[in-house]
Amino acid sequence: MLRWLFTYVKEHEDLDLHIGRNSDIQWISVYRGLTRIIRVYTTTKSGTIKVDADKKYRDISPELFGKKQLSELSEVLLEAIRKSLEDEGDKDSRYNNRKEGYYQNEISRKLGLCSGEDSDFVIIDKEAVVGYEDEEEKSRIYKPIRQGYEELKRKLSEIDSKKYGSKLGEKSIGNELDFLALDKNGDILLIEFKHGTNISGIYLSPLQIGLYYDIFSMPQLNATLPQAITRMLDQKQRIGLINPDWKMPKLSGRIIPVLIVSYPNSKGSAKSKLESVLEICRKEKGNVFLKDFRIYSYTSEDGLRQWATL
Numbered sequence: 001m002l003r004w005l006f007t008y009v010k011e012h013e014d015l016d017l018h019i020g021r022n023s024d025i026q027w028i029s030v031y032r033g034l035t036r037i038i039r040v041y042t043t044t045k046s047g048t049i050k051v052d053a054d055k056k057y058r059d060i061s062p063e064l065f066g067k068k069q070l071s072e073l074s075e076v077l078l079e080a081i082r083k084s085l086e087d088e089g090d091k092d093s094r095y096n097n098r099k100e101g102y103y104q105n106e107i108s109r110k111l112g113l114c115s116g117e118d119s120d121f122v123i124i125d126k127e128a129v130v131g132y133e134d135e136e137e138k139s140r141i142y143k144p145i146r147q148g149y150e151e152l153k154r155k156l157s158e159i160d161s162k163k164y165g166s167k168l169g170e171k172s173i174g175n176e177l178d179f180l181a182l183d184k185n186g187d188i189l190l191i192e193f194k195h196g197t198n199i200s201g202i203y204l205s206p207l208q209i210g211l212y213y214d215i216f217s218m219p220q221l222n223a224t225l226p227q228a229i230t231r232m233l234d235q236k237q238r239i240g241l242i243n244p245d246w247k248m249p250k251l252s253g254r255i256i257p258v259l260i261v262s263y264p265n266s267k268g269s270a271k272s273k274l275e276s277v278l279e280i281c282r283k284e285k286g287n288v289f290l291k292d293f294r295i296y297s298y299t300s301e302d303g304l305r306q307w308a309t310l
Contacts, residue, residue, distance in 0.1 A: 002028060002040065004074050006240050008081070009113065014095065015081075016108050017241060018126055030081060033101030037084055038077060051077065057084050100195040103262035104178065107193065107298060111181065112236075117245035120304070121183035123191075124232045124242075128177040130215055142215065149173055149211045152284055153204070156277065163273065165200060177212045182229055186252035189294075190216060196264040203273035206281050206290055209257045213290065216255055226251045257290045262298045264307060271308055278310050 009015045009030060015037075018029045027041035038053045051065050051073070052058075057080065058065050064076050095101050112123040130142070150173060156164040179191035190212050194201045216225065229251065236242040264270065274295075282289045290310075297307040 033095035
């Protein structure tokens, strides 16, 4: 019943779709860069369809939000999306500045909604978050791992505050993985995406990726990951979010950490700092830390290219 929405988003290169579910709701969201324009969701208990968005979009069409009948959704949603784009225009700097959100949106479409049957890998999930049964389980499993990486980040400041920054401890490591993907070899890819101007984001990326690598590699999660990947790929191919002709490979059992940098500055300090941060991390956590780390550059013109081997 929402097939029109998939078609509409696919025809507009500045838009992308994200679907997901947790214990309470399941949803379809429309994104423009890093900004979620609108979300259609149902609650697990009632099954009621609702529409939601950030406050600035609710202010545009306040009558849109709340409970809706399926027959209402296509027209009101389409008009809301169109209106939001018209009103934002060039003022929507989070997208039109052509930095991280712009290129993250672009690569997400190329390897998801607009993927080909010969794509090297496809994006299974974006803004991936590991689910837990309850807060007790999260505290027991997630917090100790996160605290270890936060401490490692503070050590970087102690080692060389001028090089890495003196206030690294003030900003916590993000709690979402940009992309969860699967390649033709059956490898599961944990991907962080950065723009070339985000120097600190690039050289601190081993901490973010390392955090998720440790979590996904835990036996209790790793045991269920193949089934989850298979289920998500099948679902997305059936509804058209991944090319249905992309052939599901036999899963290798490998989890590969990946960094993608859009338009990197080859003369900048990001790469050398990344190398030194990775060296420090390996001294602290062992030489096998992120041993299969893949680092790519990305441009609209050339696509993905190997940027570094570390």
